[in-house]
Amino acid sequence: DIVLTQSPALAVSLGQRATISCRASQSVSTSSYNLMHWYQQKPGEQPKLLIYDASNLASGIPVRFSGSGSGTDFTLTINPVQADDIATYYCQQSRELPPTFGSGTKLEIK
Amino acid sequence: QIQLVQSGPELKKPGESVKISCKASGYTFTDYAMHWVKQAPGKGLKWMGWINTYTGKPTYADDFKGRFVFSLEASASTANLQISNLKNEDTATYFCARGRQLYYFDYWGQGVMVTVSS
Numbered sequence: 001d002i003v004l005t006q007s008p009a010l011a012v013s014l015g016q017r018a019t020i021s022c023r024a025s026q027s028v029s030t031s032s033y034n035l036m037h038w039y040q041q042k043p044g045e046q047p048k049l050l051i052y053d054a055s056n057l058a059s060g061i062p063v064r065f066s067g068s069g070s071g072t073d074f075t076l077t078i079n080p081v082q083a084d085d086i087a088t089y090y091c092q093q094s095r096e097l098p099p100t101f102g103s104g105t106k107l108e109i110k
Numbered sequence: 111q112i113q114l115v116q117s118g119p120e121l122k123k124p125g126e127s128v129k130i131s132c133k134a135s136g137y138t139f140t141d142y143a144m145h146w147v148k149q150a151p152g153k154g155l156k157w158m159g160w161i162n163t164y165t166g167k168p169t170y171a172d173d174f175k176g177r178f179v180f181s182l183e184a185s186a187s188t189a190n191l192q193i194s195n196l197k198n199e200d201t202a203t204y205f206c207a208r209g210r211q212l213y214y215f216d217y218w219g220q221g222v223m224v225t226v227s228s
Contacts, residue, residue, distance in 0.1 A: 048218070
């Protein structure tokens with residue numbers, strides 16, 4: 001299985017930029033797609049899709065969320081961070097079955 | 111609007127069975143796969159498998175073969191997850207999630223907390 005590695009936590013100040021990284025144990029890109037996706041999960045809630053195919057904003061997601069990367073290294077950026085963004089963020093790959101998730105990065109306010 | 115509404119929390123004893131439902135609305139049920147994802151308390155997300163809502167064919171991840179069954183009530187736009195011979199380690203929240211062609215999940219149910227305790 002492809003292993004996705006995320007830092008456990010990130011502390012940022014409100015109004016600043018948050019950069020959350022995800023590293024895959026092998027490439028999750030094809031010639032056509034970068035098969036990395038990002039979700040936000042608040043306590044007691046279901047995950048919400050933020051970004052699909054590395055850089056495409058999901059429906060209804062604010063433009064202060066963005067994604068980038070290819071191969072094995074991917075980034076989710078939130079700029080500027082708002083109080084409502086406090087949550088755990090998961091990356092997920094779909095290059096190979098089974099789809100796997102990172103262990104999550106908890107975004108905290110400094 | 112698109113919604114996946116799951117059944118309520120369950121408290122079961124080891125060895126018992128549980129059936130969880132996921133009712134979809136706001137889209138054509140058979141146009142999208144339904145996936146199941148497990149989240150143990152305080153832990154991350156683990157993909158369990160998926161069911162083809164058009165053919166009814168299930169596919170299980172390796173760790174979920176044997177005691178786990180995905181099924182459909184297509185006429186009711188509902189997907190079900192049944193777990194038999196429950197174990198303590200099955201204590202978790204189980205999510206259904208609508209799957210897109212490239213195996214990402216664009217809509218999620220609210221989750222069902224299953225607690226297994228003697």
